[in-house]
Every structure is written in C-alpha cells, then in structure tokens.
Amino acid sequence: MGVCAGLADYFGINTCFVRFLTIVAAIFLFFWPVVIGYFILGFALERRPDDLYEDKQDEEFWRTVRTRPDYTMVDLRQRFRDVEKRTRDLEAYITSRQFRLNREFERLQD
Numbered sequence: 001m002g003v004c005a006g007l008a009d010y011f012g013i014n015t016c017f018v019r020f021l022t023i024v025a026a027i028f029l030f031f032w033p034v035v036i037g038y039f040i041l042g043f044a045l046e047r048r049p050d051d052l053y054e055d056k057q058d059e060e061f062w063r064t065v066r067t068r069p070d071y072t073m074v075d076l077r078q079r080f081r082d083v084e085k086r087t088r089d090l091e092a093y094i095t096s097r098q099f100r101l102n103r104e105f106e107r108l109q110d
Contacts, residue, residue, distance in 0.1 A: 001042030009048070012064075
C-alpha cells in the first residue's frame with residue numbers, strides 16, 4: 001500500500017527502517033492498532049503522483065525542505081539577499097559613468 005514508503009519519504013529516512021519499526025511495533029507492542037492504522041492510512045491517503053518531481057535534484061531539494069524547514073528557510077533568505085546584492089551592484093555599474101565610458105571605448109574599437 002506504500003504507507004511505510006510514504007512516511008519514510010516524508011520524513012527523509014530509510015524505507016526499510018520504517019518497515020522494520022512497523023513490524024516490531026506490530027509484534028511487540030500492539031498488533032491490532034498497528035495493523036488497523038496501517039490499513040486505514042493505506043486507504044485514506046492518496047497515492048504519490050508519478051510526476052511529482054522533475055528530476056533527482058528537485059526531489060532532493062524538497063526532501064531537505066521537509067526535514068529541515070528552518071535551515072532551508074534561512075538558506076533561501078541568504079540566497080535571495082545574495083541575488084539582491086548582485087542585482088544592486090549590477091544596476092549600480094550599468095548606470096555608472098564607468099560603464100558608459102567602457103561602452104564608448106568598445107564602440108571606437110569596432
């Protein structure tokens with residue numbers, strides 16, 4: 001039914017480990033609640049779409065977002081700050097006299 005695989009994918013851990021914990025819980029803890037819960041989740045949860053991720057990099061990115069959302073948000077903020085700084089620097093250069101002077105020199109060379 002894919003319940004263990006879905007949980008493992010969501011939490012970013014090994015599927016075999018989740019299956020092992022499910023079997024151990026069913027054998028040693030509470031057999032019927034685990035089995036009933038498994039089947040309820042199996043019927044209630046939707047199947048994962050085949051085209052959920054574009055490629056392996058996309059899948060890895062979203063797995064890290066799920067397992068470390070705070071770290072990822074900090075990382076994304078830093079990336080946006082870096083992009084914004086580079087954009088400001090580029091804009092400052094393009095509107096500067098130095099850029100116009102360099103462009104005029106290039107036109108003279110052609």
